[in-house]
Amino acid sequence: MLLARIVELLSPALISSGSILIDATLGLGGHTEAVLTACPEATVIGVDRDPHALAMSRERLAGFGDRFLGVHAVYDEIPDVLERLGIPAVAAVLFDLGVSSMQLDVRERGFAYAIDAPLDMRMDPTRGLTAADVLNTYSAPELARVLKEYGEEKMARRIADAVVRERASEPFATSARLVELLYDVIPAPARRSGGHPAKRTFQALRMEVNDELGVLRRAMPAAIEAIGVGGRVVVESYHSLEDRLVKRAFTGVTRSTVPDDLPFVPEGSEPAYRLVTRGAEQADEGEREHNPRAASVRLRALERLRGPHPVAPHRPALDDDQLDDQHDDQLDDHGKGAR
Structure with missing residues (x-):
């Protein structure tokens, strides 16, 4: 199952007390719930631009107490969120791209073509x-x-x-x-x-x-930079253009810059990151039969091997309402996330 595989990929980065995962596409909180259950030392900052999804996930995850913090933001705003929380680096970042089942199921949102509804489609x-x-x-x-x-x-x-x-x-x-x-x-x-x-x-x-490719293009380097040594970025994409952006971002930081004709790699010139998955992993036949949407999924993961950020245990300094207020003020000032 993809969910179990995602938890497996994230878990090595989340074993330390106070380790932080950013669930950049929180949705209804299914991935976050699985991680918080499997990784008892971890805290999750759940980011979502959809206030309805955020409210539902907060209710679903209330039992985890201060191990979960929900933030109303678009996932290319990860650096802003971390700056406001005073967090220099996190242990992991997770992206589950595309539209959520909740958004498809709510008629008024206009995402589904099978029913007549207002043509909205805003996340x-x-x-x-x-x-x-x-x-x-x-x-x-x-x-x-x-x-x-x-x-x-x-x-x-x-x-x-x-x-x-x-x-x-x-x-x-x-x-x-x-x-x-x-x-x-x-x-x-x-x-x-x-x-x-x-x-x-x-x-x-x-x-x-929703400017999905533009947001992803900005979010990928931000997420890669946000993880500390031993940290991981895990991405589920459902569209070839999304997967291409993710692959390009991962390849760019895992490829050696040493000339091919050099007989050895000088110390300190090794890539700072490595690929955890071999290419893009896909759902198995059983999952595709159970969940047809999984047929197009591509799963990739990246790990940071060295760099400037040690991952130190940290608890977010602001609560949900404070972050939401700051996010709304920033949107009003700069217009980010409007689409």
């Missing part, structure tokens, strides 16, 4: 552009770029042109109308392969609305 429903805003304001070339880049949609320009044409008479507001347009625009032969014809478009809109 933080209090801020930023909605999917309807994207559909109703982006030019055809801009919209086609989003669909092609994030959804790998072969009919991207045809769909974009149809959206622009249809919104001239009535703006898009709900998912059912968009799904109907996609059925009309995508030829029948293309609809018979690759899953539901709306799958790629909805994925692309969600990733654009």
Whole structure:
């Protein structure tokens, strides 16, 4: 099972008293609950941009007391969170990327194409552009770029042109109308392969609305830098573009910079990090049958071998409400996390 494997990858970094894991994509707290149970010396700082998920996870994890701290933030804000808590380094960082099952299941959030709902798709429903805003304001070339880049949609320009044409008479507001347009625009032969014809478009809109690749691009180096010696970064990704960013970030810090023709590696020139997983691990057949979403998962892990940060036991200095207030003030000042 992937959950057991994630705990296995994280546990070696979380054996010391006061060791801290940042669960950068807290969701409903399932990963955090498993880690806190398996690693009794660890504390978890759970980060999530979705206030509804944060409230539910706080309730779920209340029994762990001060071993859990929930923070309302986007995961590219990890350096800001650690600075406010006065923490120089952590033992581990975990990312479970993509949309959570809770967000898919709540009709009003607009993530699912199987039911008619407002075209929202914001992970933080209090801020930023909605999917309807994207559909109703982006030019055809801009919209086609989003669909092609994030959804790998072969009919991207045809769909974009149809959206622009249809919104001239009535703006898009709900998912059912968009799904109907996609059925009309995508030829029948293309609809018979690759899953539901709306799958790629909805994925692309969600990733654009939440700036998922931009956030991940900023978050990866921040997470790698945040771990101390012996610390680990573990990432579950569900999209090839996400996995490519993670692979590139991990490869960049584990590759030796010593010239290939040098017969030995001088002391101190060894890479500061090593790959824990061999390539990207995938779910086994049993898990894929039980959870079809796991079919696309790619799991990678990285460990820090040397560097400037010893991991010292530390307890967060601020409580949940203080951090939330500071995060909201920072968003108001700088607009970070708005999408």
